[in-house]
Amino acid sequence: MRGRAELLPGLAEVFREHGYEGASLSLISRATGLGKGSLYNLFPEGKAEMAACVLAEIDGWFEANLYAPLRAAERPAAAVSAMFDAVETYFRSGQRVCLVGVVALGSERDRFAGAVRCYFARWIAALAGALTRSGREPAASLALAEEVVAQIQGAIVLARALDEPAVFSRAMTALRIRVAAAG
């Protein structure tokens, strides 16, 4: 037997590629190599629970790898730069979609509204904090943090729409420069 934790990454990929509605149990079964029996044994509440767990896993990953470092950084500017590194790697230059963003746009938004809001709110807050500690005004930091997170999401959309990963990389580079400039 495998625990839930070790199949969450594969599960996440199915949701990313097909969305919540499009991720059918047969797709999930194929992707995980588990039959329905096993899936419903691990996730008694079915697909909704799978998606909730995946969102929680993603949230945990961002918390550990982006938000916490941003909050704890002694050198905030370096932490922000590290965040961009992590973002570029995680989203594979825009070829990998942000599942939380996809959920936010989809019809199942209300079901996961809490998790979605929390993910973005904490991202913005952590980034804004780091920007403030690197010398910017708090209000300007918050505004810039919002812009940065939105730009990342938009760059994913645009890179996929144009089928041009370079768009994503260019956007990240431009953001680095804007953030490095004095507030």
Place this chain on the structure above:
Amino acid sequence: MRGRAELLPGLAEVFREHGYEGASLSLISRATGLGKGSLYNLFPEGKAEMAACVLAEIDGWFEANLYAPLRAAERPAAAVSAMFDAVETYFRSGQRVCLVGVVALGSERDRFAGAVRCYFARWIAALAGALTRSGREPAASLALAEEVVAQIQGAIVLARALDEPAVFSRAMTALRIRVAAAG
């Protein structure tokens, strides 16, 4: 009988709210008030044709209301400002989703790849042209245009994720200021 044109807006709303896969024929039937017989009479190729027509309609609207004015403007700065007005109205401060962006993120992206790419490429090109004619370097104009379009898409995601339309309005205001600043 009603022609295809007059039910495209309602059809578009169904696709926006439920995505391509989620927009079932029964939903479409209810939203348009037409039975399957009528729908397949108007769109012999079924759902795919409906979606293609909706995308074409959206593309036409943006061409007429945003791209063409941007290209033809004698006062490019005013045209850019008018574009932001149109965007804020069209997307209802981020409460209405960009169907083309949703398709770009979804699994049916390949099916509509041409239309999606065309929509965004023309938007960026028209905006970059206006920015150039208002005195910016061509390369800088292109980069800024890309950023602006990405920011709009990201602001929609963020406004919906946080369930806070003000996020969208703030983002648009910030973009206006950035664009108005000297290149």
Place this chain on the structure above:
DNA sequence: CAGGGTTTGTACCGATCGGTACAAAGATGG
């Protein structure tokens, strides 16, 4: 009003949806 083509609703198709039931198979503890 009659004829002919179009538009419409409805019944139906096989496939698949999310979910359940349950018995065989596997692991675990004594």
Place this chain on the structure above:
DNA sequence: CCATCTTTGTACCGATCGGTACAAACCCTG
């Protein structure tokens, strides 16, 4: 090795999916 409990595959459930068939209703033109 047996008894017990968990994990697994498979068959099955009603509902709904996208799509088709087709006859009744409708609208023109004569």
